[in-house]
Amino acid sequence: MCGACGRSVAEDPVFPDGRTTRGNLIAAQMIAELCPSLTGRVKVVARPDGFVVSAPGGRQTVCATVGAVWAVLHSLAPDAGVLLEPALAGLEERYREAGEHRLLEAVAASGRRQLGTPREVAARL
Numbered sequence: 001m002c003g004a005c006g007r008s009v010a011e012d013p014v015f016p017d018g019r020t021t022r023g024n025l026i027a028a029q030m031i032a033e034l035c036p037s038l039t040g041r042v043k044v045v046a047r048p049d050g051f052v053v054s055a056p057g058g059r060q061t062v063c064a065t066v067g068a069v070w071a072v073l074h075s076l077a078p079d080a081g082v083l084l085e086p087a088l089a090g091l092e093e094r095y096r097e098a099g100e101h102r103l104l105e106a107v108a109a110s111g112r113r114q115l116g117t118p119r120e121v122a123a124r125l
Contacts, residue, residue: 010050010064014106021048026100027066030107034087035073042076044069066107070114084111 015023024046031044043054050064053072063069088108095104 012065014066014110026103027107030104031069033091034084034111036087038077066110067114070111074115
């Protein structure tokens with residue numbers, strides 16, 4: 001349950017210690033940084049109870065989990081996973097603090113599960 005508004009919040013395996021608004025904000029920022037090819041086309045915004053993915057044309061999708069965000073991103077841009085690994089290497093230096101580094105690894109792992117490895121993505125294109 002959200003401490004701010006009282007709404008029920010879906011459990012997300014990316015946040016094993018529990019979801020927070022700050023965690024959602026950081027996860028949304030990480031997703032955007034992991035998919036630089038989507039900048040300007042798709043926007044991920046954090047909410048206390050999840051995320052909103054905004055697509056061209058004003059279409060918005062509310063997502064309860066990080067995995068759901070990745071699924072929406074995959075449906076909008078199937079090639080998004082191609083850049084996941086190189087972007088991850090650059091972000092590991094930025095998110096060195098233990099908690100944020102664990103979150104980065106969990107967000108990236110969720111993306112790999114939804115998008116596939118770079119080789120799998122390249123095979124689909």
